[in-house]
Amino acid sequence: MPEFQEKSQILLKETVTCDIFRLTLQAPAIAGAAHPGQFVMLQVDDSLDPLLRRPFSIHQIAADGTIQIVFKVVGKGTAKLSRLAAGDTVDCIGPLGRGFPLERMNRLCLIGGGMGIAPLYFLAKRLLQAGIQPENDYVLLGAATRNELTLFADEFFDLGYTVKTATDDGSLGHHGFVTDLLEPILADIERVYTCGPFPMMGIVAARAQAADVQCMVSMETHMACGLGACLGCTLAGADGKYIHVCRQGPVFDSKEVAWT
């Protein structure tokens, strides 16, 4: 699959909350080749601080050659990225990894938690383009609180999906875990796509597997290169062997991953 390295200008910086941002980047080669579920490795500058690139899932692409990423400030890399403004340039490598499968597209459920919501929007749009009827499909979104969720919930709703939300503090939708929303609808579902914190995806995977519903998970790990060279982005696989998130994933069938 084609991969590119581009100097990407930030065209738009949206402040979602005080520590969540959405960037629109000029990256025509990456945008042209990207598939939902794939990611980019982004370098803020060449100061060697932080040294390594940071992986970000592709939130959406547009026909004008732009990609979007969404991130929360969690460390040195994202803090530095959050201080950039429109007009600044970052170095972008992508699209990387194996994305979501799109075949057999009906009665789907997309479940996102926190920043894991980001890649599901690209998926939701691509599914529409591929001809699904979104009113038969669910999008379940969870976050800590209301202001981390409303923007994204509205955008999925505008695509025509049935959207349900959950917040840890009860400020929007179900007061509790997003995984609680899955149980009542699971009988109607053929395939689940999920991205979010590891424990959340573990619960989704367990419920889907118990109901014999296929579940595709997008995994996150620290990674040094994103290219399959460092072999640092390892997770335990269900068969006792190690799996590598960057090249074999980040999207896996939930049965490929060891959840305990």
Place this chain on the structure above:
Amino acid sequence: MDTVNGSEIDLTVRLGNLQLRNPVMTASGTFGYGREFSQLVNLHRLGGVVVKGISLEPRPGNPPPRVVETACGMLNAIGLENVGVQGFLDRKMNFLRGMNSRVVVNILGDSVEEYGLLAERLTGVEGIDALEVNISCPNVKKGGVAFGTVPEMAAEVTRAVKERTDLPVIVKLSPNVTDIALMARAVEDGGADGVSLINTLIGMAIDPGTRRPKLANVIGGLSGPAIKPVALRMVWQVARAVSIPVIGIGGISTADDAIEFLLAGATAIQVGTANFYQPRAAEAIVDGLRTYLSEQGEDSVRSIIGAVRVVEG
């Protein structure tokens, strides 16, 4: 021959009887088996590629987390995960043969015998130009002491490999020793055609919140720009101690970094961790090296090898 501003600049260097088109190689474990970078890097512009270390049998590697970023560097405890020599020959060599760059195969083992067997398996294979021997591995038969920390053991491994191959043999030295020049002389006496250094420095990082080591393996190898001054010092010391070619490794990410190692006495250099964050680092170093030589009025890269001006006494 490359042309800059109408003048020809010779970038070729020799490691024993192996000629490289330029002195810029990629370091083992940071460039996969070459193919991983084929979409982003012009592989044919590199002096050579040292592939991920190969053992007799496939190795699964260490449990995660395996990598952690540190100030201007990173710690890794990958655990020598690799496809094994048969998997390498079956699945990786075909691409490497077509790459149009020198291919150096890094080998590692648990015993002197394993190194010898690996050398035998990789000799006579079309497309393999040299072997690099990783001696930073524990010698299982000698209580797990690393080959690379005992001069006699390092020399013994070198001899075992040399006996089984007619390929140039480069021995990659560990910096985790008191006197690296002593190690270099030992492997030179063992018949090595060259030495490469440094491998990673053993380090550690702890998460204060959880009070746990950040690596599942507890300790790991430090690499990246943070180790460059240490590596440069060791290359300088080794270059003065041996008469075989020295390959400089350790935090090289720019042409200036590479030039420092050449001035210190390295005949060639390897780019390691920089491949992770700047896949085109090695290519950019080739370009920058040529520009430097042109500005300095040199017509050959060989003119600057060991040309550091040290005022003695």
